[in-house]
Amino acid sequence: MDFIISHYNYWIAIFLMMVGFYTVISRGNLVKKIIGLNIFQVSVFLLYISIGVVVGGAAPIITEGVELYSNPLPHVLILTAIVVGVATTALGLALVVRIKEAYGTIEEDEIHEQDHSL
Amino acid sequence: MIDVIIDIILLAFLAITAVAIVRMTNLFAIIMLFGIFSFLSAVMFIVMDAVDVAFTEAAVGAGISTVLMLATIALTKDHNEKQPVSHRPWLPLAVVITTGAALVYGTLDIPPFGDPGAPSQIHVAPYYIERSVPETGMPNIVTAVLASYRGFDTLGEVVVIFTAGIAVLLLLGGRRRKPTAGRDEGEGNDT
Amino acid sequence: MTHNLVLRVVSKSLIPLIIVFALYVQFHGDFGPGGGFQAGVILSTAIILYALVFGLDAAEQVIPSAVLRILAGLGVLIYAGVGVVTLFSGGNYLNYSVLAGNQIAGQHLGILLVELGVGMTVFSVMLIIFFAFAGRGRP
Numbered sequence: 001m002d003f004i005i006s007h008y009n010y011w012i013a014i015f016l017m018m019v020g021f022y023t024v025i026s027r028g029n030l031v032k033k034i035i036g037l038n039i040f041q042v043s044v045f046l047l048y049i050s051i052g053v054v055v056g057g058a059a060p061i062i063t064e065g066v067e068l069y070s071n072p073l074p075h076v077l078i079l080t081a082i083v084v085g086v087a088t089t090a091l092g093l094a095l096v097v098r099i100k101e102a103y104g105t106i107e108e109d110e111i112h113e114q115d116h117s118l
Numbered sequence: 119m120i121d122v123i124i125d126i127i128l129l130a131f132l133a134i135t136a137v138a139i140v141r142m143t144n145l146f147a148i149i150m151l152f153g154i155f156s157f158l159s160a161v162m163f164i165v166m167d168a169v170d171v172a173f174t175e176a177a178v179g180a181g182i183s184t185v186l187m188l189a190t191i192a193l194t195k196d197h198n199e200k201q202p203v204s205h206r207p208w209l210p211l212a213v214v215i216t217t218g219a220a221l222v223y224g225t226l227d228i229p230p231f232g233d234p235g236a237p238s239q240i241h242v243a244p245y246y247i248e249r250s251v252p253e254t255g256m257p258n259i260v261t262a263v264l265a266s267y268r269g270f271d272t273l274g275e276v277v278v279i280f281t282a283g284i285a286v287l288l289l290l291g292g293r294r295r296k297p298t299a300g301r302d303e304g305e306g307n308d309t
Numbered sequence: 310m311t312h313n314l315v316l317r318v319v320s321k322s323l324i325p326l327i328i329v330f331a332l333y334v335q336f337h338g339d340f341g342p343g344g345g346f347q348a349g350v351i352l353s354t355a356i357i358l359y360a361l362v363f364g365l366d367a368a369e370q371v372i373p374s375a376v377l378r379i380l381a382g383l384g385v386l387i388y389a390g391v392g393v394v395t396l397f398s399g400g401n402y403l404n405y406s407v408l409a410g411n412q413i414a415g416q417h418l419g420i421l422l423v424e425l426g427v428g429m430t431v432f433s434v435m436l437i438i439f440f441a442f443a444g445r446g447r448p
Contacts, residue, residue: 005122006230011222012129018218019136026210029199031145031190035152038183039136042159045175049168054239055232059169061341062250062257068234070167071243072259076268078171079260080275083346083431086178087282090438093190094289097445100194107200169342173334177350182435185357189442255413256339256420264344265420269403272423273388276430280385283434287378290441 009050016043028108030096034089041085045078121165128162143199145191153184170260313362320362327355335428339417345424349431357439365443374440377433384430391422 020043023036052071060072100106103114135155139148156179163172191197229236246263256262264272335348360368392403400407405419 006233007225007228009125009129009231010225010228012133014218014221014225015133016136017221018214019133019140021217022210022214023140025213026207027140027199029145029196031187031194031196032148032199035139035148035187038152038179039139039155042156042175042179045171046159046162049163049166049171050231051228051236051238052168052243053166053232054234057167057234059167059342060247060259061169062247062259069247069259071239072246072263073243075168075171075260076263078168079174079264079346080271082171082174082178083275084278086182087279089183090186091282091285091289093186094286094438094441096190097193097442098289100196106194106196170344170347173342173347174350177347177354181354182350182439186438186442189439193442193446253412254416254420256416258339258341258344260342261338261344261420261424265423266405266416269392269423272427273392273403276385276388276427279434280381280430283381283437286438286441290445 010047013043013047013050016046019043030099030106030108031093033108034092034096037092038085038089041081045081048074048078124165128158128165132158132162145197145199146188148199149184149187149191152187153180156180156183170258316362320358324355324359327358328352331355335424336421338424339420345427346431348424349428350435352428352432353435353439356436360439360443365440365447369440372436374437377437377440380429380433381437384426384428384433387426387429388423391419391426395419 017040020036020038020040023039024033027033027036052074054068054070057068057070058066060069060075062069096106099111103111105111105114132155135151135158139151139155142148142151157176160172160176160180163169163175229238233239246259246267250259250262251257254262254266331348331352334343334351335345338344338348356368356372359371391405391408395404395407396402398407403419406412406415408415408418
Protein backbone atom coordinates (compact mmCIF):
# COMPACT_ATOMS: atom_id res chain seq x y z
CA MET A 1 0.00 0.00 0.00
CA ASP A 2 2.86 2.37 0.79
CA PHE A 3 4.40 1.31 -2.47
CA ILE A 4 1.29 2.30 -4.41
CA ILE A 5 1.03 5.70 -2.68
CA SER A 6 4.68 6.48 -3.37
CA HIS A 7 4.60 5.46 -7.03
CA TYR A 8 1.13 6.22 -8.43
CA ASN A 9 2.29 9.59 -9.81
CA TYR A 10 4.71 7.82 -12.15
CA TRP A 11 2.11 5.26 -13.20
CA ILE A 12 -0.50 7.85 -14.12
CA ALA A 13 2.14 9.79 -16.09
CA ILE A 14 2.95 6.56 -17.97
CA PHE A 15 -0.78 5.98 -18.60
CA LEU A 16 -1.06 9.48 -20.12
CA MET A 17 2.04 8.79 -22.22
CA MET A 18 0.44 5.64 -23.57
CA VAL A 19 -2.84 7.44 -24.33
CA GLY A 20 -0.91 10.01 -26.38
CA PHE A 21 1.13 7.28 -28.09
CA TYR A 22 -2.05 5.36 -28.98
CA THR A 23 -3.54 8.52 -30.51
CA VAL A 24 -0.47 8.97 -32.72
CA ILE A 25 -0.29 5.43 -34.07
CA SER A 26 -3.93 4.49 -34.44
CA ARG A 27 -5.73 7.57 -35.78
CA GLY A 28 -5.50 8.74 -39.35
CA ASN A 29 -6.30 12.45 -39.04
CA LEU A 30 -3.09 14.50 -39.08
CA VAL A 31 -4.25 17.20 -36.65
CA LYS A 32 -5.28 14.54 -34.15
CA LYS A 33 -1.87 12.92 -34.46
CA ILE A 34 -0.24 16.23 -33.58
CA ILE A 35 -2.53 16.61 -30.57
CA GLY A 36 -1.59 13.08 -29.45
CA LEU A 37 2.08 14.00 -29.76
CA ASN A 38 1.49 17.02 -27.53
CA ILE A 39 -0.26 14.87 -24.92
CA PHE A 40 2.78 12.56 -24.97
CA GLN A 41 5.13 15.52 -24.47
CA VAL A 42 3.16 16.98 -21.54
CA SER A 43 3.05 13.64 -19.74
CA VAL A 44 6.82 13.22 -20.17
CA PHE A 45 7.23 16.63 -18.53
CA LEU A 46 4.99 15.48 -15.65
CA LEU A 47 7.20 12.42 -15.16
CA TYR A 48 10.40 14.48 -15.11
CA ILE A 49 9.12 17.15 -12.72
CA SER A 50 7.81 14.51 -10.33
CA ILE A 51 11.34 13.12 -10.07
CA GLY A 52 12.55 16.47 -8.72
CA VAL A 53 9.86 16.98 -6.07
CA VAL A 54 10.91 17.12 -2.42
CA VAL A 55 8.15 16.64 0.15
CA GLY A 56 7.96 19.73 2.36
CA GLY A 57 10.17 21.75 0.04
CA ALA A 58 9.42 25.10 -1.55
CA ALA A 59 9.79 26.43 -5.08
CA PRO A 60 13.47 26.96 -5.97
CA ILE A 61 13.54 30.71 -5.30
CA ILE A 62 15.84 31.61 -2.40
CA THR A 63 13.78 33.34 0.31
CA GLU A 64 14.39 34.05 3.98
CA GLY A 65 13.60 31.29 6.41
CA VAL A 66 13.13 28.44 3.95
CA GLU A 67 15.37 25.44 4.46
CA LEU A 68 14.35 22.84 1.91
CA TYR A 69 14.07 23.55 -1.82
CA SER A 70 12.87 21.47 -4.72
CA ASN A 71 15.42 20.30 -7.22
CA PRO A 72 15.88 23.13 -9.77
CA LEU A 73 17.55 21.09 -12.49
CA PRO A 74 14.50 19.28 -13.94
CA HIS A 75 12.74 22.67 -14.09
CA VAL A 76 15.49 24.04 -16.32
CA LEU A 77 15.44 21.06 -18.68
CA ILE A 78 11.65 21.02 -18.97
CA LEU A 79 11.51 24.79 -19.61
CA THR A 80 13.68 24.31 -22.68
CA ALA A 81 11.70 21.24 -23.71
CA ILE A 82 8.36 23.07 -23.56
CA VAL A 83 9.55 25.85 -25.83
CA VAL A 84 11.12 23.44 -28.32
CA GLY A 85 7.86 21.46 -28.25
CA VAL A 86 5.80 24.45 -29.29
CA ALA A 87 8.24 25.19 -32.12
CA THR A 88 7.83 21.60 -33.37
CA THR A 89 4.04 21.80 -33.10
CA ALA A 90 3.90 25.06 -35.05
CA LEU A 91 6.03 23.57 -37.81
CA GLY A 92 3.92 20.39 -37.92
CA LEU A 93 0.71 22.42 -38.24
CA ALA A 94 2.23 24.49 -41.07
CA LEU A 95 3.04 21.24 -42.88
CA VAL A 96 -0.55 20.04 -42.37
CA VAL A 97 -1.87 23.22 -44.01
CA ARG A 98 0.40 22.72 -47.02
CA ILE A 99 -0.56 19.03 -47.27
CA LYS A 100 -4.22 20.01 -47.35
CA GLU A 101 -3.54 22.45 -50.17
CA ALA A 102 -1.61 19.86 -52.13
CA TYR A 103 -3.74 16.74 -51.64
CA GLY A 104 -7.13 18.15 -50.71
CA THR A 105 -7.43 16.01 -47.58
CA ILE A 106 -5.73 15.46 -44.24
CA GLU A 107 -6.71 11.85 -43.66
CA GLU A 108 -3.68 9.62 -43.85
CA ASP A 109 -5.15 6.72 -45.85
CA GLU A 110 -6.56 9.04 -48.53
CA ILE A 111 -3.12 10.64 -48.91
CA HIS A 112 -1.57 7.18 -49.30
CA GLU A 113 -4.14 6.29 -51.99
CA GLN A 114 -3.38 9.43 -53.95
CA ASP A 115 0.33 8.71 -53.71
CA HIS A 116 0.03 5.09 -54.82
CA SER A 117 -2.45 5.63 -57.61
CA LEU A 118 0.03 7.38 -59.90
CA MET B 119 -3.34 13.87 3.44
CA ILE B 120 -5.00 16.78 1.65
CA ASP B 121 -2.03 16.90 -0.75
CA VAL B 122 -2.61 13.29 -1.74
CA ILE B 123 -6.31 13.99 -2.35
CA ILE B 124 -5.54 17.04 -4.52
CA ASP B 125 -2.96 15.02 -6.44
CA ILE B 126 -5.38 12.17 -7.08
CA ILE B 127 -8.20 14.48 -8.20
CA LEU B 128 -5.98 16.43 -10.61
CA LEU B 129 -4.45 13.30 -12.10
CA ALA B 130 -7.89 11.71 -12.48
CA PHE B 131 -9.11 14.78 -14.39
CA LEU B 132 -6.02 14.64 -16.60
CA ALA B 133 -6.63 10.96 -17.38
CA ILE B 134 -10.33 11.52 -18.14
CA THR B 135 -9.52 14.45 -20.46
CA ALA B 136 -6.86 12.43 -22.30
CA VAL B 137 -9.18 9.47 -22.85
CA ALA B 138 -11.94 11.83 -24.04
CA ILE B 139 -9.52 13.33 -26.58
CA VAL B 140 -8.85 9.88 -28.05
CA ARG B 141 -12.49 8.89 -28.23
CA MET B 142 -14.05 12.04 -29.72
CA THR B 143 -14.27 12.82 -33.42
CA ASN B 144 -15.17 16.53 -33.56
CA LEU B 145 -11.84 18.33 -34.03
CA PHE B 146 -13.02 21.61 -32.52
CA ALA B 147 -14.07 19.90 -29.30
CA ILE B 148 -10.78 17.99 -29.22
CA ILE B 149 -8.78 21.21 -29.44
CA MET B 150 -10.78 22.75 -26.60
CA LEU B 151 -10.18 19.65 -24.51
CA PHE B 152 -6.48 19.94 -25.29
CA GLY B 153 -6.52 23.48 -23.90
CA ILE B 154 -8.13 22.14 -20.72
CA PHE B 155 -5.54 19.34 -20.55
CA SER B 156 -2.69 21.82 -20.85
CA PHE B 157 -4.16 24.07 -18.16
CA LEU B 158 -4.71 21.14 -15.77
CA SER B 159 -1.11 20.06 -16.25
CA ALA B 160 0.00 23.64 -15.40
CA VAL B 161 -1.97 23.39 -12.13
CA MET B 162 -0.30 20.02 -11.51
CA PHE B 163 3.10 21.66 -11.97
CA ILE B 164 2.21 24.29 -9.36
CA VAL B 165 1.18 21.57 -6.90
CA MET B 166 4.61 20.00 -7.52
CA ASP B 167 6.40 23.33 -6.70
CA ALA B 168 7.55 24.03 -10.26
CA VAL B 169 6.30 27.60 -10.71
CA ASP B 170 8.47 28.61 -13.70
CA VAL B 171 7.46 25.50 -15.59
CA ALA B 172 3.77 26.04 -14.78
CA PHE B 173 4.02 29.63 -16.04
CA THR B 174 5.55 28.55 -19.34
CA GLU B 175 3.22 25.59 -19.84
CA ALA B 176 0.10 27.68 -19.23
CA ALA B 177 1.24 30.47 -21.55
CA VAL B 178 2.56 28.21 -24.31
CA GLY B 179 0.28 25.19 -24.16
CA ALA B 180 -3.07 26.73 -23.37
CA GLY B 181 -2.27 29.92 -25.27
CA ILE B 182 -0.16 29.63 -28.39
CA SER B 183 -0.67 25.94 -29.23
CA THR B 184 -4.44 26.12 -28.98
CA VAL B 185 -4.62 29.27 -31.14
CA LEU B 186 -2.40 27.70 -33.83
CA MET B 187 -4.46 24.50 -33.91
CA LEU B 188 -7.68 26.49 -34.26
CA ALA B 189 -6.09 28.44 -37.11
CA THR B 190 -5.13 25.13 -38.77
CA ILE B 191 -8.62 23.66 -38.70
CA ALA B 192 -10.00 26.98 -39.94
CA LEU B 193 -7.57 26.87 -42.88
CA THR B 194 -8.13 23.22 -43.70
CA LYS B 195 -11.91 23.47 -43.17
CA ASP B 196 -11.82 20.04 -41.61
CA HIS B 197 -14.02 19.84 -38.55
CA ASN B 198 -14.64 16.14 -38.16
CA GLU B 199 -12.33 13.22 -38.14
CA LYS B 200 -13.11 10.28 -40.37
CA GLN B 201 -13.63 7.01 -38.54
CA PRO B 202 -10.60 4.81 -39.11
CA VAL B 203 -11.16 1.56 -41.01
CA SER B 204 -8.11 -0.39 -39.97
CA HIS B 205 -7.52 -3.99 -40.92
CA ARG B 206 -5.92 -4.89 -37.59
CA PRO B 207 -7.52 -2.81 -34.83
CA TRP B 208 -5.86 -4.76 -32.03
CA LEU B 209 -2.28 -4.05 -33.17
CA PRO B 210 -1.89 -0.46 -31.85
CA LEU B 211 -3.50 -1.50 -28.56
CA ALA B 212 -1.07 -4.41 -28.18
CA VAL B 213 1.94 -2.20 -28.91
CA VAL B 214 0.75 0.41 -26.42
CA ILE B 215 0.07 -2.11 -23.65
CA THR B 216 3.47 -3.76 -24.14
CA THR B 217 5.30 -0.43 -24.01
CA GLY B 218 3.32 0.67 -20.96
CA ALA B 219 4.05 -2.58 -19.13
CA ALA B 220 7.77 -2.25 -19.87
CA LEU B 221 7.79 1.33 -18.56
CA VAL B 222 5.89 0.41 -15.39
CA TYR B 223 8.35 -2.40 -14.80
CA GLY B 224 11.09 0.21 -15.10
CA THR B 225 9.49 2.48 -12.49
CA LEU B 226 9.53 -0.21 -9.82
CA ASP B 227 13.10 0.79 -8.96
CA ILE B 228 12.55 4.56 -8.83
CA PRO B 229 12.88 6.06 -5.33
CA PRO B 230 9.58 7.00 -3.68
CA PHE B 231 7.90 10.22 -4.75
CA GLY B 232 9.34 13.24 -2.93
CA ASP B 233 12.09 11.44 -1.05
CA PRO B 234 14.73 13.97 0.11
CA GLY B 235 17.40 11.27 0.16
CA ALA B 236 16.97 10.16 -3.44
CA PRO B 237 20.11 10.17 -5.61
CA SER B 238 18.69 12.95 -7.79
CA GLN B 239 18.55 15.34 -4.82
CA ILE B 240 21.89 14.84 -3.12
CA HIS B 241 24.52 14.99 -5.84
CA VAL B 242 24.22 18.00 -8.15
CA ALA B 243 21.25 20.01 -6.84
CA PRO B 244 22.83 21.19 -3.53
CA TYR B 245 25.75 22.67 -5.52
CA TYR B 246 23.40 24.97 -7.43
CA ILE B 247 21.20 25.77 -4.44
CA GLU B 248 24.12 26.83 -2.26
CA ARG B 249 26.25 28.64 -4.82
CA SER B 250 23.62 30.42 -6.89
CA VAL B 251 23.26 33.56 -4.74
CA PRO B 252 26.97 34.03 -3.84
CA GLU B 253 28.13 33.59 -7.42
CA THR B 254 25.40 35.27 -9.47
CA GLY B 255 23.36 37.30 -6.99
CA MET B 256 19.98 36.03 -8.22
CA PRO B 257 17.43 34.48 -5.88
CA ASN B 258 15.69 32.65 -8.73
CA ILE B 259 17.85 29.55 -9.12
CA VAL B 260 16.10 28.40 -12.30
CA THR B 261 16.88 31.67 -14.13
CA ALA B 262 20.46 31.61 -12.84
CA VAL B 263 21.03 28.07 -14.08
CA LEU B 264 19.23 28.73 -17.37
CA ALA B 265 21.03 31.95 -18.26
CA SER B 266 24.41 31.64 -16.57
CA TYR B 267 25.44 28.12 -15.64
CA ARG B 268 23.83 26.42 -18.68
CA GLY B 269 23.87 29.39 -21.04
CA PHE B 270 24.90 27.37 -24.10
CA ASP B 271 21.72 25.29 -23.95
CA THR B 272 19.60 28.43 -23.89
CA LEU B 273 21.52 29.78 -26.89
CA GLY B 274 20.70 26.58 -28.76
CA GLU B 275 17.07 26.87 -27.75
CA VAL B 276 16.79 30.45 -29.02
CA VAL B 277 18.29 29.34 -32.34
CA VAL B 278 15.74 26.49 -32.52
CA ILE B 279 12.88 28.95 -32.02
CA PHE B 280 14.33 31.25 -34.67
CA THR B 281 14.68 28.34 -37.11
CA ALA B 282 11.06 27.31 -36.54
CA GLY B 283 9.98 30.87 -37.33
CA ILE B 284 11.99 30.90 -40.55
CA ALA B 285 10.61 27.49 -41.57
CA VAL B 286 6.99 28.55 -41.02
CA LEU B 287 7.67 31.71 -43.04
CA LEU B 288 9.02 29.58 -45.88
CA LEU B 289 6.04 27.23 -45.79
CA LEU B 290 3.18 29.67 -45.26
CA GLY B 291 4.56 33.12 -45.95
CA GLY B 292 3.79 33.49 -49.63
CA ARG B 293 0.62 34.15 -51.50
CA ARG B 294 -1.87 31.33 -51.37
CA ARG B 295 -2.35 29.46 -54.62
CA LYS B 296 -5.79 28.25 -55.63
CA PRO B 297 -6.60 25.03 -53.74
CA THR B 298 -6.61 22.03 -56.06
CA ALA B 299 -8.43 18.79 -55.32
CA GLY B 300 -5.80 16.51 -56.80
CA ARG B 301 -2.08 16.36 -56.98
CA ASP B 302 -0.24 19.69 -56.98
CA GLU B 303 1.97 20.57 -59.92
CA GLY B 304 5.32 22.14 -59.17
CA GLU B 305 6.32 23.59 -55.86
CA GLY B 306 7.44 26.75 -54.20
CA ASN B 307 5.74 29.94 -53.22
CA ASP B 308 4.88 32.81 -55.49
CA THR B 309 6.29 35.61 -53.34
CA MET C 310 -21.48 45.03 -34.42
CA THR C 311 -23.28 44.70 -31.08
CA HIS C 312 -22.04 41.20 -30.41
CA ASN C 313 -18.50 42.45 -30.92
CA LEU C 314 -18.99 45.44 -28.64
CA VAL C 315 -18.29 43.67 -25.33
CA LEU C 316 -15.16 42.07 -26.80
CA ARG C 317 -13.84 45.37 -28.12
CA VAL C 318 -14.39 47.30 -24.90
CA VAL C 319 -12.98 44.59 -22.64
CA SER C 320 -9.94 43.94 -24.79
CA LYS C 321 -9.20 47.66 -25.06
CA SER C 322 -8.86 47.77 -21.28
CA LEU C 323 -7.06 44.43 -20.96
CA ILE C 324 -4.36 44.74 -23.62
CA PRO C 325 -2.32 47.50 -21.86
CA LEU C 326 -2.44 45.49 -18.63
CA ILE C 327 -1.19 42.39 -20.42
CA ILE C 328 1.70 44.35 -21.94
CA VAL C 329 2.67 45.82 -18.56
CA PHE C 330 2.50 42.35 -16.98
CA ALA C 331 4.73 40.94 -19.70
CA LEU C 332 7.33 43.65 -19.07
CA TYR C 333 7.12 42.96 -15.32
CA VAL C 334 7.73 39.25 -15.87
CA GLN C 335 10.66 40.02 -18.17
CA PHE C 336 12.54 42.28 -15.80
CA HIS C 337 11.68 40.52 -12.54
CA GLY C 338 12.75 37.11 -13.73
CA ASP C 339 15.67 37.32 -11.33
CA PHE C 340 13.60 37.65 -8.19
CA GLY C 341 10.46 35.68 -8.91
CA PRO C 342 9.17 33.22 -11.44
CA GLY C 343 9.53 34.47 -14.95
CA GLY C 344 12.23 35.30 -17.43
CA GLY C 345 12.57 35.80 -21.14
CA PHE C 346 10.41 32.98 -22.50
CA GLN C 347 7.31 33.63 -20.46
CA ALA C 348 7.54 37.38 -21.09
CA GLY C 349 7.89 36.93 -24.85
CA VAL C 350 4.90 34.60 -25.03
CA ILE C 351 2.69 36.85 -22.90
CA LEU C 352 3.60 39.95 -24.94
CA SER C 353 2.79 38.13 -28.18
CA THR C 354 -0.53 37.02 -26.65
CA ALA C 355 -1.48 40.69 -26.21
CA ILE C 356 -0.93 41.41 -29.91
CA ILE C 357 -2.73 38.18 -30.90
CA LEU C 358 -5.74 39.25 -28.84
CA TYR C 359 -5.68 42.60 -30.61
CA ALA C 360 -5.54 40.83 -33.98
CA LEU C 361 -8.41 38.49 -33.10
CA VAL C 362 -10.74 41.29 -31.99
CA PHE C 363 -9.86 44.16 -34.31
CA GLY C 364 -8.72 42.34 -37.45
CA LEU C 365 -5.43 41.27 -38.91
CA ASP C 366 -4.88 44.51 -40.87
CA ALA C 367 -5.09 46.64 -37.72
CA ALA C 368 -2.57 44.39 -35.98
CA GLU C 369 -0.21 44.55 -38.95
CA GLN C 370 -0.33 48.33 -38.70
CA VAL C 371 0.71 48.13 -35.05
CA ILE C 372 3.71 45.93 -35.84
CA PRO C 373 4.64 45.50 -39.51
CA SER C 374 6.00 42.12 -40.56
CA ALA C 375 9.34 43.63 -41.61
CA VAL C 376 9.91 44.90 -38.04
CA LEU C 377 9.12 41.44 -36.67
CA ARG C 378 11.67 39.76 -38.88
CA ILE C 379 14.34 42.26 -37.87
CA LEU C 380 13.49 41.79 -34.17
CA ALA C 381 13.76 38.02 -34.40
CA GLY C 382 17.24 38.12 -35.84
CA LEU C 383 18.25 40.92 -33.47
CA GLY C 384 17.38 38.81 -30.42
CA VAL C 385 19.64 35.94 -31.47
CA LEU C 386 22.34 38.47 -32.39
CA ILE C 387 22.19 40.09 -28.92
CA TYR C 388 22.55 36.70 -27.22
CA ALA C 389 25.48 35.57 -29.34
CA GLY C 390 26.93 39.08 -29.27
CA VAL C 391 27.15 39.09 -25.48
CA GLY C 392 29.25 35.95 -25.78
CA VAL C 393 31.56 37.54 -28.34
CA VAL C 394 31.97 40.66 -26.17
CA THR C 395 32.99 38.51 -23.19
CA LEU C 396 35.36 36.62 -25.47
CA PHE C 397 37.11 39.84 -26.46
CA SER C 398 37.14 41.10 -22.86
CA GLY C 399 39.40 38.32 -21.71
CA GLY C 400 37.11 35.58 -20.44
CA ASN C 401 35.58 32.49 -22.00
CA TYR C 402 32.59 32.63 -24.34
CA LEU C 403 29.49 33.66 -22.34
CA ASN C 404 31.43 34.12 -19.10
CA TYR C 405 29.58 37.16 -17.76
CA SER C 406 31.98 37.90 -14.90
CA VAL C 407 34.29 39.94 -17.11
CA LEU C 408 31.58 42.34 -18.29
CA ALA C 409 31.74 44.70 -15.31
CA GLY C 410 33.93 45.46 -12.31
CA ASN C 411 33.11 42.68 -9.88
CA GLN C 412 31.61 39.29 -10.55
CA ILE C 413 28.08 39.91 -9.24
CA ALA C 414 27.56 43.08 -11.30
CA GLY C 415 28.89 41.34 -14.38
CA GLN C 416 26.55 38.40 -13.92
CA HIS C 417 23.57 40.73 -13.43
CA LEU C 418 24.37 42.69 -16.59
CA GLY C 419 24.99 39.56 -18.63
CA ILE C 420 21.80 37.83 -17.54
CA LEU C 421 19.75 41.00 -18.14
CA LEU C 422 21.02 41.32 -21.72
CA VAL C 423 20.64 37.64 -22.45
CA GLU C 424 17.05 37.49 -21.19
CA LEU C 425 16.27 40.60 -23.27
CA GLY C 426 17.52 38.83 -26.38
CA VAL C 427 15.52 35.71 -25.57
CA GLY C 428 12.35 37.72 -24.94
CA MET C 429 12.68 39.64 -28.20
CA THR C 430 13.19 36.50 -30.28
CA VAL C 431 10.34 34.55 -28.69
CA PHE C 432 7.93 37.49 -29.03
CA SER C 433 8.67 38.10 -32.67
CA VAL C 434 8.73 34.43 -33.70
CA MET C 435 5.36 33.71 -32.06
CA LEU C 436 3.88 36.69 -33.90
CA ILE C 437 5.52 35.69 -37.19
CA ILE C 438 3.97 32.23 -36.92
CA PHE C 439 0.53 33.61 -36.04
CA PHE C 440 0.55 36.16 -38.85
CA ALA C 441 1.66 33.46 -41.30
CA PHE C 442 -1.24 31.19 -40.31
CA ALA C 443 -3.82 33.98 -40.26
CA GLY C 444 -2.63 35.59 -43.46
CA ARG C 445 -2.86 32.34 -45.41
CA GLY C 446 -6.62 32.36 -45.40
CA ARG C 447 -6.97 35.67 -47.18
CA PRO C 448 -7.30 35.44 -50.96
